[in-house]
Amino acid sequence: MTFFDGDSSLISNLPAIVVTLPLFASLIAGFLGWKNRKAPYPIAAVALFLTFISSVVLMIQVMSTGVAIEYRMAGWAAPVGIVYVIDHLSALVILLITSIAFVNFIANKSNIDTVFRNKAGAFNSLYLLFTAGLLGMTATGDAFNLYVLMEIASLSGYALIGLGSNRAPLSTLNYLFLGTIGATFYLLGVGYIYIATGSLNMADIASIMPKILDSSMILFAFIICMVGLLIKMAIFPLHGWLPNAYSESANVAAGLIAPLTTKVTIYIMIRICLTLFTPQYTFDYLNTSDLMVWLAIGTIIFGSLSALAQKDYKRMLTYIIIAEVGYMVGGFFLGNRIGVSGAILHIVNDAAMTLALFMAAGIFMWKTGEESQESLKGMFAKMPFTMAGFTVAALSVVGVPPTCGFFSKWYLISGGIAAGQYFFVAALIFSSLVNAILFFRIFEIAHFEPFKDHHHHSSNHSNKGEEASAHDTHEQTIKEAPLGMLIPFMAVSILLVVLGLYSGQIVNNIINFAIPSSIL
Amino acid sequence: MDIVSLIAAKANYWTYVILLMVGLYAMVAKNNLVKKIVGMVIFQTAVILFYVSIGYKKGGTLPIIMHGHDHGHGVESVIKAADYINPLPHVLMLTAIVVGVATLGVALALAIKVYQEYGTLEEDEIRKQIELKG
Numbered sequence: 001m002t003f004f005d006g007d008s009s010l011i012s013n014l015p016a017i018v019v020t021l022p023l024f025a026s027l028i029a030g031f032l033g034w035k036n037r038k039a040p041y042p043i044a045a046v047a048l049f050l051t052f053i054s055s056v057v058l059m060i061q062v063m064s065t066g067v068a069i070e071y072r073m074a075g076w077a078a079p080v081g082i083v084y085v086i087d088h089l090s091a092l093v094i095l096l097i098t099s100i101a102f103v104n105f106i107a108n109k110s111n112i113d114t115v116f117r118n119k120a121g122a123f124n125s126l127y128l129l130f131t132a133g134l135l136g137m138t139a140t141g142d143a144f145n146l147y148v149l150m151e152i153a154s155l156s157g158y159a160l161i162g163l164g165s166n167r168a169p170l171s172t173l174n175y176l177f178l179g180t181i182g183a184t185f186y187l188l189g190v191g192y193i194y195i196a197t198g199s200l201n202m203a204d205i206a207s208i209m210p211k212i213l214d215s216s217m218i219l220f221a222f223i224i225c226m227v228g229l230l231i232k233m234a235i236f237p238l239h240g241w242l243p244n245a246y247s248e249s250a251n252v253a254a255g256l257i258a259p260l261t262t263k264v265t266i267y268i269m270i271r272i273c274l275t276l277f278t279p280q281y282t283f284d285y286l287n288t289s290d291l292m293v294w295l296a297i298g299t300i301i302f303g304s305l306s307a308l309a310q311k312d313y314k315r316m317l318t319y320i321i322i323a324e325v326g327y328m329v330g331g332f333f334l335g336n337r338i339g340v341s342g343a344i345l346h347i348v349n350d351a352a353m354t355l356a357l358f359m360a361a362g363i364f365m366w367k368t369g370e371e372s373q374e375s376l377k378g379m380f381a382k383m384p385f386t387m388a389g390f391t392v393a394a395l396s397v398v399g400v401p402p403t404c405g406f407f408s409k410w411y412l413i414s415g416g417i418a419a420g421q422y423f424f425v426a427a428l429i430f431s432s433l434v435n436a437i438l439f440f441r442i443f444e445i446a447h448f449e450p451f452k453d454h455h456h457h458s459s460n461h462s463n464k465g466e467e468a469s470a471h472d473t474h475e476q477t478i479k480e481a482p483l484g485m486l487i488p489f490m491a492v493s494i495l496l497v498v499l500g501l502y503s504g505q506i507v508n509n510i511i512n513f514a515i516p517s518s519i520l
Numbered sequence: 521m522d523i524v525s526l527i528a529a530k531a532n533y534w535t536y537v538i539l540l541m542v543g544l545y546a547m548v549a550k551n552n553l554v555k556k557i558v559g560m561v562i563f564q565t566a567v568i569l570f571y572v573s574i575g576y577k578k579g580g581t582l583p584i585i586m587h588g589h590d591h592g593h594g595v596e597s598v599i600k601a602a603d604y605i606n607p608l609p610h611v612l613m614l615t616a617i618v619v620g621v622a623t624l625g626v627a628l629a630l631a632i633k634v635y636q637e638y639g640t641l642e643e644d645e646i647r648k649q650i651e652l653k654g
Contacts, residue, residue, distance in 0.1 A: 144612055151619045158626050162633065169633035170646060176627055177547050180560055187616065188540075188567050194609070195574055 011057065015071035015084040018054045018094060019136045022047055026128035033121010040124035041112065047128060048105055051135070052098040055091070062091040063509065070141070078141075079204045085141035089344065089514035093138045093267045096348055100259050100355050101131040107359055107488035108252035111366065115250055116163070123163065127256065130156040134264050143190045143276060144200045146268065147183065150232075153264075154179045157257055164249035171244035178231055178241045185228030192221035193276075202276045209278045213285050222277055222286065229272070233265040233325050236299040243306075243318040247371075251362035254314070258321060259354040263347045266328045270344070273332070279518050283335040293421050296330025299323065300427040304434040312371040314361045316438060317354070320397060323431050324350045330424050331412040337519050339415025344511045346408035349396070349499055353405055356393035356492045360386060363481045363489065379446040383480050387446060389493035394439035396496045399432045404499035411507070532573035539566035553634060553641045557627045564620045568613050575609035583607040 010017070025047030029040035062069060068087035070078070086094070105112075105127065116123040133153025140146050158179070162172040194200060196217045197208045212218055234242040246258050273282040282288055303323025310316040328350070331343030363386050368375045380387045396403035409428060416425040480486065499506070527534055539562055546559025583604040631641060638646045 144615075148615055148619065151623070155619075155622055155626055158630070162626075162630050166637050167650070169630045169637065173553060173627065173630045173634060176623070176630065177556060177560060180564065180623055181544070181547065184564055184567050188570065191567070191571055191574065191609075 011061070013071075014054050014058050014061070015069060015086050015139055016073070018051055018058060018098070019084070019132055019139055021051050021054065022128040022132040022135065026125045026132060029128060030121050030125030033124065037117065037120045040120050041109065044124040044128055045102075045105060048098070048102040048131065051131070052102045055095045055098040058086055059091045059095050062086055062088055066513065071139075079199055079201050082145050083141045083201065084139040085203070086139060087514065088510050089267070089271070090138050092344070092348065092510050092514065093264065094135055096351050097131065097134050097138065097260055097264065100351055101127070101256060103488050103492060104252065104255040104259075104355060104359070107485050108255065108362065109484055110482060111250075111252050111362065111485075115252070119163065123160075126156045126160050126163075127253075130160060130256065134260055137264060137268060141202050141275075142200055143193060143202055143205070144187075147187050147190060150186070150268070151183055153261075154183060154232075157261060160253040160257060161245050161249040164253060168245075168248040171241070171248050175241040175245040178238070182228045182231035185224050185231070187228075189221040189223075189225030189228065192217050192224070196221065202271075205276050206278050209281055213281055218277075218281075219286075222281070225272060226269070229265055229269045230295075230329075233262045233269065233329070234322055235295060235325055235329060236302040236322065239299070239303075239322050239325075242322060243315060246318040246321070247312065247315040251358070251365055255355060255358040255362055258318070258358050259351040262321060262325050263328075263351045266325065266332070266343070267347060269329070270332055270340075274516055279335075279516055283519070289333050289335045289419070289421075292333035293330045293424050296326040296333065297423055297427040299326030299329070300431045304431045307438055308434055311373060313364070313373050313376070313442065314358075314371050316373075317357050317361060320357075320435065320438070321354060324354075327409070327412060327428065327431075330421075330427075331415060334412075334415045334419040334421060334424070335519065336415055336418050337515060338411055338418055340515050340519055341507050341511050342408050342411030342415050344514060345411055345503060345507060348506070349404040349408045349496075349503075352492065352496055352499060353393055353396045356389065356489070356496060357397070359485075359489045359492060360390040360393060363485055366485070367481065373442055373445055376442060376446045380443075385486055385490060386481050389489050391443070392493040392496055394435075394442070396500070398435045398439060402500045403496050404503060405496075407500050407503035532576075533570070536566045536570040536573070539563075539569065542566075551643050553631050553643065557624065557631060560627065561620065561624055564616070564623070568616055568620070571609040571613045571616070575606040577602070577605045579603075580605035 025043055029043045029047075032039040032043065058069070068085055071084040071086070072078070073082045073084070076082070112120075112123060130153055133149050133151075133156060136149035137146055137153060140149060158172050158176045161175065162169050164172075190200070193205060196212055196215055197205050199205050199208065209218075231238045242262075246254055249257065273279070300323050303319050303321075303326060307316050307319035307323065310319060324346070328343045328346050331339045331346060334340070363383070364376060364379070365371060367383070392403060396405035399406045399409040401407075409432065413425050413428055416422070416428065481489070543559045543561070543563025543566055547556050547563060550556050550559060580602070581604060583606070585599055585604075634646070635641055638649050640646060
């Protein structure tokens with residue numbers, strides 16, 4: 001490890017800057033929003049851009065030196081002070097979070113301006129706070145600090161979702177109850193870890209772990225931490241909060257929260273299992289693989305079948321997210337190198353795919369004001385570029401090469417075969433087939449069905465029912481999305497193919513270093 | 521060991537588990553949203569009490585070093601860690617209390633929004649209204 005304490009240069013403080021920059025920008029944006037509605041957006045955009053640049057520099061730094069950066073808060077060394085640890089895994093996830101937050105923010109400028117016109121300060125502030133919370137969760141090397149940052153991200157997430165449609169507050173409240181149960185269980189688990197080890201630093205706890213493998217206290221801590229995290233990542237049968245909360249939130253909030261929340265929680269689970277409890281305990285001593293893989297299989301099957309039953313495309317996407325959670329949890333708990341690589345690669349790919357799908361859903365709703373799949377009739381003719389991007393994202397979710405979804409699924413399936421978990425492999429293939437049905441159904445509607453004329457061009461998406469009648473502008477045809485939305489969306493679609501083509505390099509140069517050598 | 525002494529010896533843990541279950545029950549089973557929120561607060565407070573109790577030590581005192589004035593003069597200046605309670609869990613709980621208050625604030629704000637939308641906080645009545653609206 002390299003230490004950067006006492007050094008005050010900008011580069012050496014990057015691990016702290018990447019978290020504190022959106023945090024302070026959030027405060028500034030919130031205060032300025034009281035006086036001036038136009039001020040918060042540029043501030044937030046600049047802050048997110050600088051955070052993105054910082055995360056790129058961190059990634060380059062970690063890749064070029066090949067060692068983890070340990071950043072000591074206020075110079076206090078590890079077991080006593082709080083440290084941020086930027087290794088290959090956290091640098092990758094930090095880069096993912098900052099790029100998604102930035103792209104989604106830029107793409108939705110007109111959306112934010114209209115939907116949150118009177119709440120500009122609050123919205124921009126929450127957006128930044130949520131990003132800061134996720135970044136802190138990813139960077140921290142302290143088990144309790146993780147809880148605090150998890151709650152910062154969750155609370156701002158509840159507020160962001162609650163700003164959605166009229167129904168959103170009720171679903172958000174249910175999400176808040178389950179999210180709080182999850183986080184409090186995690187906190188309880190940390191308490192037992194503290195009793196058993198006397199430490200809160202992840203690396204320090206890991207060094208004590210070999211001596212206390214058979215402690216029942218640690219077993220209880222492991223179980224309760226895992227249950228807490230599984231609730232938060234919406235695994236079946238603890239998924240109930242997700243579909244309502246995500247589908248009723250505003251599109252710009254869904255575009256941030258849907259790709260990131262579940263994925264970062266899965267990263268936290270991987271981090272806790274590998275860095276805190278050590279792979280020796282998680283895989284060899286406890287032998288958790290079978291149980292967790294079955295849970296994942298259940299999640300995949302349930303998510304896919306529920307997606308099939310949905311009439312609204314945004315709601316369908318939320319069930320696909322649940323199925324994808326099963327991919328990653330199952331892949332990780334296969335416990336072999338290919339499976340874990342597949343799970344981590346899928347965190348990146350799935351976040352990018354979900355972002356693309358929700359951006360597309362946002363554009364459709366912006367143009368038609370409707371959520372039903374029927375409202376997509378004739379879209380290929382009316383919005384060729386958007387539909388092209390949507391097609392790439394859909395093919396990626398189905399798993400068609402050369403899109404990125406194919407490669408991570410390939411790793412997951414190979415890992416499943418290597419581990420002898422054939423039901424997991426079968427569930428993955430089943431889910432791919434269901435995804436194919438789901439998206440080809442939409443393609444059919446959008447391509448072959450005659451174009452249904454929309455007599456309204458809506459601009460307010462926070463109240464779904466009302467805007468249909470409110471905006472009777474009699475726009476005869478729906479044209480392509482505005483360039484400000486279209487360009488970022490096309491960039492993300494192209495990125496899906498680029499990620500696919502470079503997935504070998506990502507695995508060899510980043511993910512390989514992120515997995516401990518004890519996992520074969 | 522008879523049951524009474526088993527409970528008495530670990531009274532603090534029993535208390536937190538009972539409170540945790542009371543909170544969880546209210547969150548799952550209650551029909552009124554504010555009662556659910558109260559359940560959530562009880563649930564969080566149970567874990568805070570758990571943390572506070574693990575830092576405590578029988579016969580321990582405040583973690584302020586005593587006899588600091590005559591250090592270097594005899595045995596009294598030796599600091600025995602066993603004499604002091606562990607302040608770290610208590611400090612952690614200051615943060616957890618803040619998190620709990622923030623969660624309560626967000627939850628109540630959402631409850632107000634729900635009330636404005638449906639005119640009630642009873643979940644079954646809200647569900648009926650949603651079904652009626654289709």
